[in-house]
Amino acid sequence: MGTRTNREEEHIDNGAEMEVLSIERVFEEEKVPGWREQLTLRAFAVSLLLGVMFSVIVMKLNLTTGIIPSLNVSAGLLGFFFVRMWTKLLERFGALKQPFTRQENTVIQTCVVSCCGIAFSGGFGSYLFAMSETVAQQSSEANDAQNIKDPKLGWMIGFLFVVSFLGLFSLVPLRKIMIIDFKLIYPSGTATAHLINSFHTPQGAKVAKKQVKTLSKFFVFSFLWGFFQWFYTGGDDCGFKAFPTLGLQAYQNKFFFDFSATYLGVGMICPYLVNLSVLLGGILSWGIMWPLIERKRGDWFPADLPSTSLHGLQGYRVFIAISLILGDGLYNFFKVLGRTISGFATQIKEKRSSIPLSADTTKPLADSGVSFDDQRRIEVFLKDQIPNPVALGGYVAIATVSIITLPHIFHQLKWYHVLITYIIAPVLAFCNAYGCGLTDWSLAATYGKLAIFSIGAWAGAAHGGVLVGLAACGVMMSIVSTASDLTQDFKTGYMTLASPRSMFVSQLIGTAMGCIIAPSVFWLFFKAFKGVGIPGSDYPAPNALVYRNMAILGVDGVSSLPKHCLTLCFIFFVMSILVNLLRDLVGKKRARFIPLPMAMAIPFYLGSYFAFDMCIGSMILFVWERIDKAKADAFGPAVASGLICGDGIWTLPQSVLALAQVRPPICMKFLSRNANVKVDEFLAKLS
Template identity: 70%
Template structure:
């Protein structure tokens, strides 16, 4: 693999400016460095303390191949299984999936650091644990556990089942279903989950270096990993893992205690009428679930307030009032779970609210994306304009030592554009030929249209995620449902075609934004883009191969336990 022309020139300029900086370094700054303050190579303060790359200046950065170790992927596999269960649980209960990047970085550091300490004391340690390897673990874990969400284990895969189709009052829809099966689920995930990785690889330099997008979660994870690999950071990580273990033990023991008082579906602490029987009938009670307590702690307060307000408006006001119109607004003989009765109002009012808010945010992020691109291109054109009389030359902002060092290594191990394009075309061709055999209702030209627009939508989502730390994966999936479902038509299996298209779109858009965020983390920790890409590919493969197994087992156990 060779450097592209533009990126190699930037790397050479970065090398030259870095060497010029070192030659201009003030010799009197050694005393200041010992006191904990550092001056940049240009003689200006970078921060009140040592800059990140000054701290690690004496440590050699391993090659991208040495950043990929067996122990890293062993720990990643173990953590990805644990995180996958967390994501599945949250997906089926709260419906809110918090960012797990920081937790993956913390636990990856703790387990590998503990292992290397044991080997070091026994004299068997050969390869030290580096922050680049820590970043590889974090990337692999997030990629694997992310399949638990984008793979549709709590959304479109379940929506395809006969159990869900049987709840429809439309006789045509009731016979259009595809029950989850281990074989086709694994095959489906493998043919749709890798396209997003190749779609954003050519854009990594634009996103990270040119646009300087923030990616708050990726940046926070990088700073955390950098801090862990200092003497003070190791002690902090140990304290954090102790606190994590303490609350994990409490949550586990509390769940185990509740099990003794649960004899059936409507029994136990989860169905205790905390606020009275009348309030319990309208779903106002505390279910003593540690899951929701944890979600409330990690989510911003504005989300918690919104959820609480939605619960009060719906179960406290709207549903009781609509129920009084029984026989007028809906048939009196309709069952409580029928979509022709009160349940239909609950579902469609909620869906309309979610879609309206989702489309608003979609267009808002799209507007910010286009506005950012316009301003960036305009500033680029102005920087090439020759100065005129009474006009000032455009100022070139001074680049810090950290940015020079990071840019140099980020551009060193690039992934060729031809490789990304060839990979995207090859996987798209395989997917276009394979998916119609899994879903006959999903025609090959539907898939082709999705793949033509997917890189653009993946870029928009990755750019918006870099600005707001908000991935609109579900919104893009709903968009695919409406477009492909309407195109196919209800009489030709439009429901199943729309759900399958939703899965294709969600996997592409989700992996694209995840990889770009991991590129940002790797940029700040000096991890090679190649190792980030390989780690993401391996993590995605882990998720595709392993996650359908516990999901299928869980579904089978649930159905078996609920049989009369």
């Protein structure tokens, strides 16, 4: 997959002045610090402070809505301002020994995100808390002692330490293929990199100043727009995000424009094919398939099932999406594996230089038409190699410790359950990192659900299968989530010339922080507030009950899924492989008209609302390119980054307001004409 980047040879006409647009030429005179110099004590001190703050926010959201926004942008911005203030203070007193660089800024962002990411992947609002007696009592099945494990600070910290590091080692050997050869975008990582580069641009660069100014304008607009929207969200399904743009019936089927600045920005960064594939997937699923299957209610599945039951329509949504993702991910995994083996064999045979060749050419970088920015980034990215034996050895060593340790934490979980999970996990980690690189969506929770059903069914109801399924979900989610986060941070580091080695070390330190901070914060919530996990309380943890019910279903086996679900899954799995094969056979020119199965799968499960936002972002960029292509190429990423960053930063004060129990004063809701008449009549009676 290619991506749109700033073009070095295109110019902006600014009066009589013509300026070359290249980020790395602006930084050309600056020496890139070594990977050890990028890892500073002040960076990790700031990371610790921000890690605690973000972990509290994520935990709050975990135990309330369960929806966690990306915090990459917030971490990058706050890290910059904190360290910049510190260095300015030292500079006044002449005590500044090491200037603050964009590489150090990237290290802070990476460490903070990996730390607070444990608060999500640790399952404190989902699989881990679903093991507790509090949640088990809300279900009529599998609430016996062998399927219950109440949270304790000690075993939670131990569990996270033995499962959270594996994901960091699983995809390290594929980092070059994901970032350089596939040129995956990772929209949040790209936006964060543009932000960091903008703040560290030397004052003498006029074009860079314009880019920073453009980013700042759209940052402020996006932030204020998020603030404005907040006033109208004082209840369920309230505000602009619940605006039935295409009508109430379309809204019920997830077809609407939700006025999200983030997705507009993502649409401007993602290639047109990705955005159109997402929209096509939304139309195919929510526009055609789900309404047709809904008509089979009472025939294919019981008519009285709730919408969240996997025995009903939700089962089709989850498993068909997984089938598309697995088909696409497995095809690309084996394709990449074949190219990698072929490339290594060619290098050994021809005794090439130490710089690895790209997947599709044998030309040196200087002669291959690569832009100056990409040349410099590739050189730095390939300079500080993380030896593959270290990555593979680390994975095997940690997996061995985990296989021995986990059965002592969960007595129902057997060593062979963990072993099989660790054999399969790298493939699924690749699938998730690849999909996240296309659309910015991490489906770690979806892969965790796959582990719930497969491992839970394997264990069986008589051997604590519910608890086994939930524990296996935690193992899988931890690997898949951290692997995707690391790859996204590699993309940020690639664009800021941060060493992959410093990125990896920063991830290790941030993960270690998170393994202590996240369970400690959860334990504080659990002890300080009454009724955590109970419906109607301030912290009901709704996803915990959902995960437990899925584990109960997993013990019953996939045969309990609705009629024809497995057949449809098989059809879409094969279709995903055939579409990818067709894309490779027809060539690049024709392949751009064939949709991407991975991108199509995202709205199958989540809905189509964000597809409209992304396509509108694409349309804005398309029109801009027709009007002034040079300016669109130069400032398009800055506009997109400003939209993403502003909306991302707004989530921070919004979360603080939620923590302070400050609720929006207005609920803007939309009703049909008939419903509105009934409401008016009811209010008239009350008056």
